[in-house]
Amino acid sequence: MKKARAAISLIVGHMLELARRCGWLVVIPLLRARARRRLGSLQAGAATIVTVNWNSWSHLAVLIDLVTRRSPPGTRIVVVDNGSEDARSHRPRDENVRTVLLPLNMGHDFALDLGVLLSETEYVVTLDVDAFPVHGRWLEELEGALGDGAEVAGARLNREYVHPCCWAMRTARFVEQGHSFRSNYRPREEGRDASGDVGEEISLREAPAVKFYDVTSQRGPGDVGTVFGDLVYHNFYATRFSATEGGTLDGVVAADDPARAWEEALARYAGPDRD
Numbered sequence: 001m002k003k004a005r006a007a008i009s010l011i012v013g014h015m016l017e018l019a020r021r022c023g024w025l026v027v028i029p030l031l032r033a034r035a036r037r038r039l040g041s042l043q044a045g046a047a048t049i050v051t052v053n054w055n056s057w058s059h060l061a062v063l064i065d066l067v068t069r070r071s072p073p074g075t076r077i078v079v080v081d082n083g084s085e086d087a088r089s090h091r092p093r094d095e096n097v098r099t100v101l102l103p104l105n106m107g108h109d110f111a112l113d114l115g116v117l118l119s120e121t122e123y124v125v126t127l128d129v130d131a132f133p134v135h136g137r138w139l140e141e142l143e144g145a146l147g148d149g150a151e152v153a154g155a156r157l158n159r160e161y162v163h164p165c166c167w168a169m170r171t172a173r174f175v176e177q178g179h180s181f182r183s184n185y186r187p188r189e190e191g192r193d194a195s196g197d198v199g200e201e202i203s204l205r206e207a208p209a210v211k212f213y214d215v216t217s218q219r220g221p222g223d224v225g226t227v228f229g230d231l232v233y234h235n236f237y238a239t240r241f242s243a244t245e246g247g248t249l250d251g252v253v254a255a256d257d258p259a260r261a262w263e264e265a266l267a268r269y270a271g272p273d274r275d
Contacts (some may be wrong), residue, residue: 123171
């Protein structure tokens with residue numbers, strides 16, 4: 001029985017890897033070509049918020065609610081669902097929310113590329129599903145940074161790149177420059193820092209035309225609950241524990257820390273809209 005399960009797991013893994021390769025080789029290039037043809041019809045001054053969901057329905061509901069409340073009327077939201085369980089029954093029904101249901105988990109980077117390339121507005125902003133704006137000026141500030149000369153703007157946590165938990169760019173720039181969130185991650189080694197995280201290459205290619213919003217407050221341990229530029233809150237571990245059976249992550253964050261930090265953040269930031 002164990003051998004059979006191992007064989008099935010191996011086959012499923014190979015099929016998933018094949019699907020991902022086909023996605024990058026076929027789907028993304030086709031969407032990029034379509035997006036290039038539609039650049040002339042992008043809605044001027046408007047923004048699309050792109051997020052990726054994987055079995056994080058409660059966090060997604062908060063994101064949709066607060067983005068809708070704290071953004072200009074008609075701001076669009078694209079949710080790319082990475083093969084979640086019961087995705088259709090949880091599908092958002094808001095008229096300004098477009099949901100793309102992927103049949104399997106194609107990876108965060110692939111889903112972000114897909115969502116951005118589907119955007120039909122002048123600006124596109126990515127938010128992690130466990131992130132949300134803390135006030136009603138957040139989108140104005142991000143767009144203002146792009147208007148002041150930055151090509152990409154958003155959250156900086158450690159290395160010199162805008163983290164996709166809060167990332168903004170003109171849609172046309174993303175398409176015309178052939179940008180991609182595709183990860184080529186290399187872990188830290190002796191004498192060399194980590195590199196190639198999701199979206200990292202975009203900032204490196206656009207430097208120095210990058211506007212960083214640094215950490216303005218943080219609830220530990222680690223980065224479990226972080227606010228960037230007094231614009232956006234992000235819980236870095238809210239979804240990570242769903243993909244592991246470990247009791248701690250990064251040596252300091254316990255399994256119950258993210259939930260406590262999330263509830264504290266909702267109590268502090270998700271109440272009546274703040275000017």
